[in-house]
Amino acid sequence: MIHLYRIGGEKSSLPASGAPAPLDDDVIWIDMLDPTDADMHTVETLLGVMLPTRESLKDIEPSSRFYTQGDAVYMTASVVMNVDFGLAHLTDVGCILAAGRLVTIRHAEPKPFFLFSADMKRLPLQPGQGAKVLVYLLDAVVDRTAEIIELAVSKIDNISIAVFGEGARGRRRPPAELEERLIEISTYHRLISKTRDSLTTLARLATYVQSLQAVRDDKPTKDLCRIVAHDIQSLAEHVGFVSSNISFLLDSSLGLINLEQNNIMKLFSVVSVVFAPPMLIAGIYGMNFDIMPELHWNFGYPAALVGMFLTMFLAIYWLRSRGWF
Structure with missing residues (x-):
């Protein structure tokens, strides 16, 4: 499925069958969700560039995730998803800057993409500013990552109160109750771990984007990219602190289980x-x-x-x- 986004946030779909018509100048973002071979061929024909396959998006080497080929710039980032509906996991998103447009290739639907597409109408964009769209999209992903961390911290605090709070003091608890807490702790430990992995790739992406000529020549975009990179660094440090708290809570819960069994x-x-x-x-x-x-x-x-x-x-x-x- 191919979605075209114009300046002002107008959205349309591009059919994969037949000869594609040339893109209008105000088409600044091409979003490809779970694209077929026909979709890939259509966009490649329109932009005159090769698009990465789903298998190549999974490469973890920086040289395979960030590179330039001709006039096109290829980048890959991992985004946390499925936070609200089950076990969190990462999905790889390919970002290509070509012909002044941003092309994203994804095989899942992370929430930041939905939020960003809804906010595009308020962004000050001009034709050919695909790099600026990428920076705004990266900012939306970082904002969503911050919300995920806040959610995890709130839930972890609730678990900590349930384990060590005033109501828990002096009360004998069966090991089964503490084992339930362990399952909850392991769930948020996985979430924080995936978030840390995502922030690592986002930090690399932000650093690479700052080196692009299109970003260096546009001062507002350059400043925004610097702010986003700083936010990523701050979140990464905070995630490290939260991870240490989860480890302490996990060890403490195991210790309480041992105490109950000893009793x-x-x-x-x-x-x-x-x-x-x-x-x-x-x-x-x-x-x-x-x-x-x-x-x-x-x-x-x-x-x-x-x-x-x-x-x-x-x-x-x-x-x-x-x-x-």
């Missing part, structure tokens, strides 16, 4: 110690030997019961004096 084993140990003396007395008088004078006492049975309870209380007193419970 359970401690309880079994206490019960065993408390009931060991009565069981000893009961075992002695359950042997049924012929010569056992106590078997013929009138008060032998009550004396055995008293001995059992007395040894139980003595064991409890001894354990409390040791601070076991």
Whole structure:
């Protein structure tokens, strides 16, 4: 699917069949969503450049993600998606600057693209400013990344309060409850990890874009790109701090699970110690030997019961004096 965006944010679709008509000068952004071979051929014919395949977008080497071929500039960035509906993951987006236009190739629908397309009508754009569109798009991606980090921080704070807050102090919690917290923590650990990977590629993209002649010659675009690069650096530092907090929360939750399990084993140990003396007395008088004078006492049975309870209380007193419970 090929979407054409004109100056002012007007959107139209370009059919893949038939001979394509030349693009109007006000078409400044060509967005290709899950393009077919026919879509790729159509855009290649219109712009006179080769477009990267889906497999080439997955390359992780910087030399394969950022390069210039002829008059076209090729860049690839990884964007976090699926944050609100499941496990977060990265999708690779190809960005090509050719003939004064921006071409994006993507095989998923990250939210920043939807938000940016809706805001294009308010952007001060002129024909041939594809690089400026790319910087604005990068700014939208960074803004969405900041929102994702804020969401993760808020959720992590809620988990921390549930684990260590006032309501959790002095309350015995089953390990299953803490295991649920561990699952939540692992989910946001994955989100922060993917966000950090995304910011790494975005930082490289911002640095590469600043080196482009079209950006250096346009002072507003250059200044905006510098601001975006600074924002990416700040977010990367903040993500590192959040990641360390998640690691601490994860280790603490595991420690609490171990404490709860130790308390359970401690309880079994206490019960065993408390009931060991009565069981000893009961075992002695359950042997049924012929010569056992106590078997013929009138008060032998009550004396055995008293001995059992007395040894139980003595064991409890001894354990409390040791601070076991």
